[in-house]
Amino acid sequence: MARGGINKAVVERARQALLSKGAYPSIDAVRVELGNTGSKTTIARYLKELDAQAPAEVSSRERMSEELKALVESLLDRLTEEGAQVVAQAQAAFDQQRSAWETRLEALELELNSARHQCESQHAALTEQGAQLHTTHSSWQSELTRNAALSQQCQDLERRVQDKDVQIQSLEEKHVHARAALEHYREAIKEQREQDQRRHEAQLQQIQLEQRKLQETLVVKQDESTRLNRDNERLLGEMRQQARALSDQQDQAQRLTTELRSAQMATAKADGAREQLQEQLMAIKADSKSLAKAVSQANEQLAQANQRVAVLSEDNDSLRAEVQLIIATAPPIQT
Numbered sequence: 001m002a003r004g005g006i007n008k009a010v011v012e013r014a015r016q017a018l019l020s021k022g023a024y025p026s027i028d029a030v031r032v033e034l035g036n037t038g039s040k041t042t043i044a045r046y047l048k049e050l051d052a053q054a055p056a057e058v059s060s061r062e063r064m065s066e067e068l069k070a071l072v073e074s075l076l077d078r079l080t081e082e083g084a085q086v087v088a089q090a091q092a093a094f095d096q097q098r099s100a101w102e103t104r105l106e107a108l109e110l111e112l113n114s115a116r117h118q119c120e121s122q123h124a125a126l127t128e129q130g131a132q133l134h135t136t137h138s139s140w141q142s143e144l145t146r147n148a149a150l151s152q153q154c155q156d157l158e159r160r161v162q163d164k165d166v167q168i169q170s171l172e173e174k175h176v177h178a179r180a181a182l183e184h185y186r187e188a189i190k191e192q193r194e195q196d197q198r199r200h201e202a203q204l205q206q207i208q209l210e211q212r213k214l215q216e217t218l219v220v221k222q223d224e225s226t227r228l229n230r231d232n233e234r235l236l237g238e239m240r241q242q243a244r245a246l247s248d249q250q251d252q253a254q255r256l257t258t259e260l261r262s263a264q265m266a267t268a269k270a271d272g273a274r275e276q277l278q279e280q281l282m283a284i285k286a287d288s289k290s291l292a293k294a295v296s297q298a299n300e301q302l303a304q305a306n307q308r309v310a311v312l313s314e315d316n317d318s319l320r321a322e323v324q325l326i327i328a329t330a331p332p333i334q335t
Contacts, residue, residue, distance in 0.1 A: 006038035011046040 014033040015025040023029055027044050031037070 008046045012050055
């Protein structure tokens with residue numbers, strides 16, 4: 001519903017007032033003309049009805065007088081010219097500002113690209129630093145593990161040092177005992193050395209006695225050697241005689257060799273005769289082999305004949321037994 005005081009006539013008056021001012025009667029302009037009262041929907045509905053009912057009105061310029069028309073036209077031209085100048089100035093200012101903004105935009109784009117490259121570089125640096133941090137963290141973990149291992153090794157070394165201290169103390173005690181044992185050993189060695197020296201002196205005296213005995217024995221052996229040299233000279237004379245006898249025997253052996261060669265020639269002749277005898281013997285052996293073969297065959301035939309004789313003898317014995325059995329079982333002959 002429309003507010004109180006707003007009707008079609010009021011809207012029409014406001015519309016006519018705007019048209020007389022040369023303004024376009026829009027909804028907002030009519031509402032402002034009405035003192036910002038009334039609903040825009042109601043004003044729009046009334047304006048639509050008025051536009052539909054009112055015929056096409058003649059332009060306000062045509063209803064004006066010629067002077068007013070000329071004045072309005074000059075004002076309009078001046079306004080248009082000034083507006084064009086203002087628009088040109090505004091366009092120039094806008095173009096200048098636009099150029100400045102474009103320059104600024106290019107600079108900002110360059111700065112943006114630089115910042116982007118810097119950001120990428122920083123991102124790469126951050127990535128590298130992250131990798132280095134990861135490596136450092138791994139190294140730190142390794143160092144912690146290594147420090148823990150070193151601490152454990154230090155503790156082990158401290159325990160080993162304590163064990164070594166105990167061992168050193170034990171070794172010192174052993175060293176004291178060993179020194180005492182060494183002193184005792186030195187005294188024993190000294191006593192043993194004195195005993196050995198006394199024993200050596202006694203053995204030396206005994207050796208000197210044996211040396212004197214050996215010298216005496218050497219004198220005796222030298223006498224025997226002189227006697228043996230004389231015997232050797234005598235034996236050399238005998239050997240010379242035996243050598244002469246050997247030379248005679250060699251001459252005799254040469255003569256025997258000559259005789260042996262003669263005997264060998266005779267033996268060669270005998271060998272020829274022996275070969276002939278061997279050939280005859282081989283012929284006799286061949287004959288004896290054939291005779292042996294014939295004897296073997298005769299023996300086989302004799303064995304076969306003996307077998308036949310044995311068979312015939314058995315048959316004869318069986319026949320005799322049958323005859324005797326028949327004679328024994330036959331009835332006596334009656335006369």
